[in-house]
Amino acid sequence: MTAGTGPVLHGRDVELALVRRMSDPSESRGGVEPVVLVAGGPGEGRSVLLARAARDFPGAAHVVGAPRRQVPWSAARALLDALAPSGAAAGRAARLARGPGGIAAALAALCPPGRGPVLLCLDDFPLWDAHSRAAFTAHWRTRGPRGTGRIGWLVASAPGRPLPAADAPVVRLPRLDRTSARALLADARGGRVGPSVAERLLDEADGHPGVLVETARRLAPGVLAGTVPRPPGPLVDDGALETVYGGLLGALPADGRRLLGVVARACGTPDAAGGAGGDRNRTDAGTALARARALRVPTEALDGLVAAGLLHRHGDALVFPDPFLRRAAACHGDRRAEPDRRRDGEPVSGREPRQEGDPVPGRDPRRGEDPMPWRGPRRDGSPRRDPGLPDPHDRHRADRLGPPPAVRARSAAARGRALLTRGFAALARGPVMDAHEAFLQAAKALRDREPAEAADARFLAMEAAWAAGDVTACLAALDLTPAAPGTERAFAEGLRAALLVRPDRARAPLASVVASGSVRDEPRLLLRAGSAALVLGDVTAATRLHGRALARARAEERASLLPRILEHLAYAELRAGRYARAAHAAGDGLRAARATGQLNSAAHQHAVLALVASVTGDEPSVGEHAQRALAIGRPHGLAQAVTLAEWALARAELGGGLPAQAAARLAPLVRPGPSGGHFALRMLAVPCFVEAAVASGRTAEAREATEQYALWAAFGLDRPAPAQLARCRALLARHGEETSRWFGEALRRHDDAGNEFERARTLFAYGTWLRRRRRPGEARGPLRDALVTFERAAADGWARQARAELRATGAPGTRRPEPSALAGLTPQQRRIARLVADGATNEEVATRLSLSPRTVDHHLRGVYARLQLRSRVELSALMAAAER
Structure with missing residues (x-):
C-alpha cells in the first residue's frame, strides 16, 4: 500500500532518525542499494515505524506485510502488485522474479530510471513464504553497484532471527521508557x-x-x-495478548503454531532429569519435545521457530525471548487445539489419536498424493487394499490381529511420555505418590521401545516414593531389568540393600557409584552419585559431588535442576553440621523452586531452613518455615519434609527449655512402622528424642530408642552416631561413675566425627550434669567450650542456655541478661513474670489470671529459658532493673 499520514511515535526519535538517514538512497555509497533491518516484536511499533518512514520518504514508498497464507511466491507477488501500474505488469514481473534474473530483473522492469527513488518497506519478513524469503535474501547478498541508488529497503524482522543481509545495519526497537x-x-x-x-x-x-x-x-x-x-x-x-500477538501466531503454519503452544505450556514444568523448567520463559528442550510427541504434535517445525526468532536455544533449553509471546502462545494454543486437531486429520475423541508420522488416509504426507494407489478398484470393480494390512471388512480377523506392531510400539511410547509429563507435574507440585504411580506406568510403557527412558522413569518413581517415606514403593521402583547399564544397576542394587537394612551388601555397589562421580560431568549422574554418598554417610563426598552438579547445572543454564540439587546439597551440609552453608543452599534452592513452580521442593527447603533456625535459636523463623513446609508436605504426602519440619519444631522447644513438649513431638518421629517418621530420618532424630525424654521423665522410652539406635550406629552409615550413642548412654546411666565414663567416651568419639555442633551439645550436657552434681569447677571447662562452639555456629538458643549454666557455676565474666531482654517475652509471659517478681506463687498467679497452675509453670519455664535465669530472685532483680 502507499503510505499516507503516519501516526505519532512516542520514544522512537533516535530509531526514526537512524531509519531516515540509512534508508535514503541518496546516502548510498557507489550506487549500492541500502538494506536496513528493523528488529522488533509484535506490537512494539515495528509496523508504525515503517509507515512513518514511508510517509517521511521524499517520493513513492510501499509497505508490504506477510500474506495470511503461506503460498509459494505470495509475498513477492504482493510486493510486485504494489509497485506495478497494472495487473499485467505485475504478472510479467512475477515471472521475471522466478527466472534467471530473479528479483533484480523484476525490479528493473517495474522501477525504470525515470521513476525516481523508491523506498520498499517489508513488514513481518520472517513470516513470508520460503520462496519469497529465499529470493529476496539472495538478491540482497549478491547486490552490487547499480549506478542509480534509487531503491532503499526497510526490512522488519523479529529480534534474534539470522539477518537476511549480513552487512545490513540493524535498528532495534527497545521497550519504551x-x-x-x-x-x-x-x-x-x-x-x-x-x-x-x-x-x-x-x-x-x-x-x-x-x-x-x-x-x-x-x-x-x-x-x-x-x-x-x-x-x-x-x-x-x-x-x-491474543489481540497483539494473534496476527503473528495466526500466520504461522499449523504445526509451528501448535508446537509453539506446547513449548509455552511446558515452560516452568519438570524436565527429563526430574527438575522443572528453567524460569517461566524457559523449558528443557527434551521435556517440551517429549510432551509434543505425547500430544501428537510434529516437532519438525522447531527449527523454523528458532530461525524466526520466536524461540532461542540455550544449550538444552528452549527460551522465549518475549514473555508476552509465551503467554499468548499458550492461550492461543489452548483455544485452537481442537480445531487444529480436526484440520490435521486427528480424531478429537472416541479412539486412539493419530501418531506422529502415521499417514492420513488418502494423502501422502510429503506430496499430498494418495500413498496407496492400489486402493483403486480392480478391473473387475472390486476394491483393492494393502496386502500388508488387515481387511477392514473382516471384523473377526481385524480384532484378532489388532493394529500393526509399529503402530502399537508408537502408541506405547507416546503413552509413556505422556505419563512422564504427568509424573513430572505431580513430582513438582502434587501428591508424590501420584508421581510415583505415573512414573511406574511410564516405565512399563517405555520398557520395550525406550529402555533408557524407562530406567530413568523407574529412578524418578523411586525418588517420589523416597520423598513419601514408602520403603515398599521404593523397592518396587528399583526392580530394574538386567539390561540396565552398570552404574544404574549398581545404584539400584546398593539402594535395595540399604533399604532392606543390609549395609554390608550396599557398600560396594554404592561406593562404585560414588567413584563414578569423579569422572562424570552430567548433573543428573552427579546427583545420583551424591545421593549414594549420602546413603553411605560420606557427607564429604556428598557435598563435593552435589557442589559439582550445581556448578555444571548453572554453567549449562539448566535452572530446572537447581532446586533438586540444592535440596540435596542443603541436606548434606546439615548432616555435616555446617548449618550456615545449609541455610545458604536452602535459601538459593527456595528461590529456584519458587521461580520454577516446584512447590514440593520448596517445602523441603522450608524444612531445612526451619531446622537451621532451630539451631540458631530464631524461634519465629522456625515456626514460619516449619508451618510452610507442613502446609505443603502434609497434603502432598512429603514424609521427608514433614519429618524435618517437626524435628525442627522439637529442637526449638528443647533449646528453649521445653523438653516435655519436645519429647511429645519427637516420639512419633522415632517410632518404627508406617505411622512413624521418615525411614531415612528416624534414627537421626533419636539422640534429640533421648535428651528430651530423659529431661521430661520418659526414661523407659528413651532407653528403648537408644537400644534401637545402637543397632543402627553399628552399621557405620553416620560418622557422629557412635559419639551420640555414647551421649545417650551417659544421659541414661544410673550411677555417677558410669555417666562420667560414657561422657568421656562420647567426647573421644567426637574427635573423629567431624560435627562440631554435636560435640558442643555433648559438652553442654556433660557440664550441666557436673554442675548439678555440685562440681562447678569441673563444669566450667566443658560449658565454656560448648558456649564458644555455639556462638561460632550462631546457635543463640543453645548459647543462652550455656551462659546460664556457666553463671550458675559462679564463673567470673559471665554476662547477666539486660533489661531489654524482657521485650522478647510474649504478653502472657510478661504478665506472669511481673506477678512472680512481686512474690506471687504459681497458684496465686493462676488465680489472678484465670489459668491453671500447669499453664503458669509452662510459661514460667519459658521465661527462665528466654532470659537465661535460674531463679525467682534473678527474675525479681531483672524486673526491678527494667523499672529504674
Whole structure:
C-alpha cells in the first residue's frame, strides 16, 4: 500500500532518525542499494515505524506485510502488485522474479530510471513464504553497484532471527521508557486514566507499546479512570495478548503454531532429569519435545521457530525471548487445539489419536498424493487394499490381529511420555505418590521401545516414593531389568540393600557409584552419585559431588535442576553440621523452586531452613518455615519434609527449655512402622528424642530408642552416631561413675566425627550434669567450650542456655541478661513474670489470671529459658532493673 499520514511515535526519535538517514538512497555509497533491518516484536511499533518512514520518504514508498497464507511466491507477488501500474505488469514481473534474473530483473522492469527513488518497506519478513524469503535474501547478498541508488529497503524482522543481509545495519526497537510509555497511554486514551490505574498498567505492560494500548482499550471507562474497582487478577490479560500477538501466531503454519503452544505450556514444568523448567520463559528442550510427541504434535517445525526468532536455544533449553509471546502462545494454543486437531486429520475423541508420522488416509504426507494407489478398484470393480494390512471388512480377523506392531510400539511410547509429563507435574507440585504411580506406568510403557527412558522413569518413581517415606514403593521402583547399564544397576542394587537394612551388601555397589562421580560431568549422574554418598554417610563426598552438579547445572543454564540439587546439597551440609552453608543452599534452592513452580521442593527447603533456625535459636523463623513446609508436605504426602519440619519444631522447644513438649513431638518421629517418621530420618532424630525424654521423665522410652539406635550406629552409615550413642548412654546411666565414663567416651568419639555442633551439645550436657552434681569447677571447662562452639555456629538458643549454666557455676565474666531482654517475652509471659517478681506463687498467679497452675509453670519455664535465669530472685532483680 502507499503510505499516507503516519501516526505519532512516542520514544522512537533516535530509531526514526537512524531509519531516515540509512534508508535514503541518496546516502548510498557507489550506487549500492541500502538494506536496513528493523528488529522488533509484535506490537512494539515495528509496523508504525515503517509507515512513518514511508510517509517521511521524499517520493513513492510501499509497505508490504506477510500474506495470511503461506503460498509459494505470495509475498513477492504482493510486493510486485504494489509497485506495478497494472495487473499485467505485475504478472510479467512475477515471472521475471522466478527466472534467471530473479528479483533484480523484476525490479528493473517495474522501477525504470525515470521513476525516481523508491523506498520498499517489508513488514513481518520472517513470516513470508520460503520462496519469497529465499529470493529476496539472495538478491540482497549478491547486490552490487547499480549506478542509480534509487531503491532503499526497510526490512522488519523479529529480534534474534539470522539477518537476511549480513552487512545490513540493524535498528532495534527497545521497550519504551516510563516517560514515553506514560505519554503513549495518555495519547491513546485522551488522558482519561486514573493515576493508580496508569501506574499499574505501566508496570504490567513493562514498556511494551502494543500491550499497553490494547490493555487500556479493553478496560471499561470507569475502571480506567479509577472510579470503578479494578477486576481481580492482572490487567494485562490473555485477551489483550491474543489481540497483539494473534496476527503473528495466526500466520504461522499449523504445526509451528501448535508446537509453539506446547513449548509455552511446558515452560516452568519438570524436565527429563526430574527438575522443572528453567524460569517461566524457559523449558528443557527434551521435556517440551517429549510432551509434543505425547500430544501428537510434529516437532519438525522447531527449527523454523528458532530461525524466526520466536524461540532461542540455550544449550538444552528452549527460551522465549518475549514473555508476552509465551503467554499468548499458550492461550492461543489452548483455544485452537481442537480445531487444529480436526484440520490435521486427528480424531478429537472416541479412539486412539493419530501418531506422529502415521499417514492420513488418502494423502501422502510429503506430496499430498494418495500413498496407496492400489486402493483403486480392480478391473473387475472390486476394491483393492494393502496386502500388508488387515481387511477392514473382516471384523473377526481385524480384532484378532489388532493394529500393526509399529503402530502399537508408537502408541506405547507416546503413552509413556505422556505419563512422564504427568509424573513430572505431580513430582513438582502434587501428591508424590501420584508421581510415583505415573512414573511406574511410564516405565512399563517405555520398557520395550525406550529402555533408557524407562530406567530413568523407574529412578524418578523411586525418588517420589523416597520423598513419601514408602520403603515398599521404593523397592518396587528399583526392580530394574538386567539390561540396565552398570552404574544404574549398581545404584539400584546398593539402594535395595540399604533399604532392606543390609549395609554390608550396599557398600560396594554404592561406593562404585560414588567413584563414578569423579569422572562424570552430567548433573543428573552427579546427583545420583551424591545421593549414594549420602546413603553411605560420606557427607564429604556428598557435598563435593552435589557442589559439582550445581556448578555444571548453572554453567549449562539448566535452572530446572537447581532446586533438586540444592535440596540435596542443603541436606548434606546439615548432616555435616555446617548449618550456615545449609541455610545458604536452602535459601538459593527456595528461590529456584519458587521461580520454577516446584512447590514440593520448596517445602523441603522450608524444612531445612526451619531446622537451621532451630539451631540458631530464631524461634519465629522456625515456626514460619516449619508451618510452610507442613502446609505443603502434609497434603502432598512429603514424609521427608514433614519429618524435618517437626524435628525442627522439637529442637526449638528443647533449646528453649521445653523438653516435655519436645519429647511429645519427637516420639512419633522415632517410632518404627508406617505411622512413624521418615525411614531415612528416624534414627537421626533419636539422640534429640533421648535428651528430651530423659529431661521430661520418659526414661523407659528413651532407653528403648537408644537400644534401637545402637543397632543402627553399628552399621557405620553416620560418622557422629557412635559419639551420640555414647551421649545417650551417659544421659541414661544410673550411677555417677558410669555417666562420667560414657561422657568421656562420647567426647573421644567426637574427635573423629567431624560435627562440631554435636560435640558442643555433648559438652553442654556433660557440664550441666557436673554442675548439678555440685562440681562447678569441673563444669566450667566443658560449658565454656560448648558456649564458644555455639556462638561460632550462631546457635543463640543453645548459647543462652550455656551462659546460664556457666553463671550458675559462679564463673567470673559471665554476662547477666539486660533489661531489654524482657521485650522478647510474649504478653502472657510478661504478665506472669511481673506477678512472680512481686512474690506471687504459681497458684496465686493462676488465680489472678484465670489459668491453671500447669499453664503458669509452662510459661514460667519459658521465661527462665528466654532470659537465661535460674531463679525467682534473678527474675525479681531483672524486673526491678527494667523499672529504674
